[in-house]
Amino acid sequence: MLDIQQLRNDLTTVAANLARRGFVLDTVKFEQLEAERKTIQTRTQELQAQRNANSKRIGQAKAKGEEVSAILAEVATLSDELKQLEAKLPQVLQAMDAFLALIPNLPHDSVPAGKSEADNVEVRKVGTIPNFAFEVKDHVSIGEGLGGLDFETATKIAGSRFSLLTGQLARMHRALAQLMLDTHTEQHGYTETYVPYLVNAASMRGTGQLPKFEEDLFKVPRQMGDGEENFYLIPTAEVPVTNMVRDEIVPLEKLPLKFVAHTPCFRSEAGSYGRDTRGMIRQHQFDKVELVQMVHPDTSYAALESLLGHAETILHKLELPYRVVKLCGGDMGFSAATTYDIEVWLPAQNTYREISSCSNYEAFQARRMQARFRNAQGKPELLHTLNGSGLAVGRTLVAVLENYQQADGSVRVPEVLRPYMGGVTALCAH
């Protein structure tokens, strides 16, 4: 959610900035809503003031035992118009709210111009792309060859876009998550958290998934008293973790807050039919270790760089080649002001694929959530929120399988992972 003051004060600049990410702001509609709101609100408050004053007089008169019917008659003349306006005002305010809720965040000045993935800017390349003296296989062939990756059975159990890991692959998957959690808690100062995987609509609104992206979410209907309300399966741990501070005022000395959570993520992947249908790149369910920070506004860009570094550390440790790209305006997510993607090298695809996305949301989420801190002057002020994958566990497994594959179909276990896998040095078919 953008600051409505900013829209009121400098609509053309806001519109121009939003255009940088390919969003066309309907300024006419905004001004219409704003004008309507203003007249109705002003008039309503005027009438309310009159009514309140009269009511007060009635109270005082009654206390003295005086006659009040004259004042009552006076109040009665207000009530019709007031009732109408009081009914209308919330409608206008809601319309404005709905309008604001669909406006994406303003891109930071440093965000490159561009429309799509193709316009993203490479920040750095790290590691050496491996040369294979044999024909590389993709993770599906490798996994099925090893016997631990079974899409057929997953499809029987659930459907397409699910996977089933068994034995040594399941263990490696777990080992990767452990490595990530241990690294972030022990070396990067994050607090480990265990969170709900089903959340309410208010939380989804807080981080920006609702109202605009409901079709991307899995919904779980739930009987609530007379009506029905939904639970939503989390598409990322960002949602429950960031919402920890919703409607909170964090004491200044507690900042920055840094949390890490390992959770499954559920995405309906509506609209991505036909994309990445082979393998475990794009699934309805996948595990991710997520880094979340809530920080003082002055430090959020420094925090973004360090958070990005924390995610990169995992790839260093696993010795996987990757690159960092800065997303252009047109490729950024709805709520982000700046996003870096980390893309890992996948030999079978002969390209880099996203394995992490690290963003600074500035106050965009905090404003929706009313997540604040008490500043040095003692006044509540909006926090800045950030998050990034550190990393997507399933895709990391894919990257390890493909980058560490050997001619005989076995897969070497990265050095750092071995302590988490009982000292096993290679995965072999048996």
Next chain:
RNA sequence: GGAGAGGUGGCAGAGCUGGUUGAUUGUACCUGACUCGAAAUCAGGCAUACCGCAAGGUAUCGGGGGUUCGAAUCCCCCCCUCUCCGCCA
């Protein structure tokens, strides 16, 4: 699932026989006085959002609806928390 208690400002905690109560008080916090300095003490300030150049106004006492000229206070529905019983990984 059954029975009861409760949800008020950063925190604690009044008010709840409807009227000058946006809300007593304590505490925390800020400013000033005193002090070499601090503590203690004293004086003042101290919720949020919105409208307004300002004066000032409006809204908000878990959420929603209702009664009323007027609701933190009365009525209805819902959510949440706590205690006891039952059930259960």
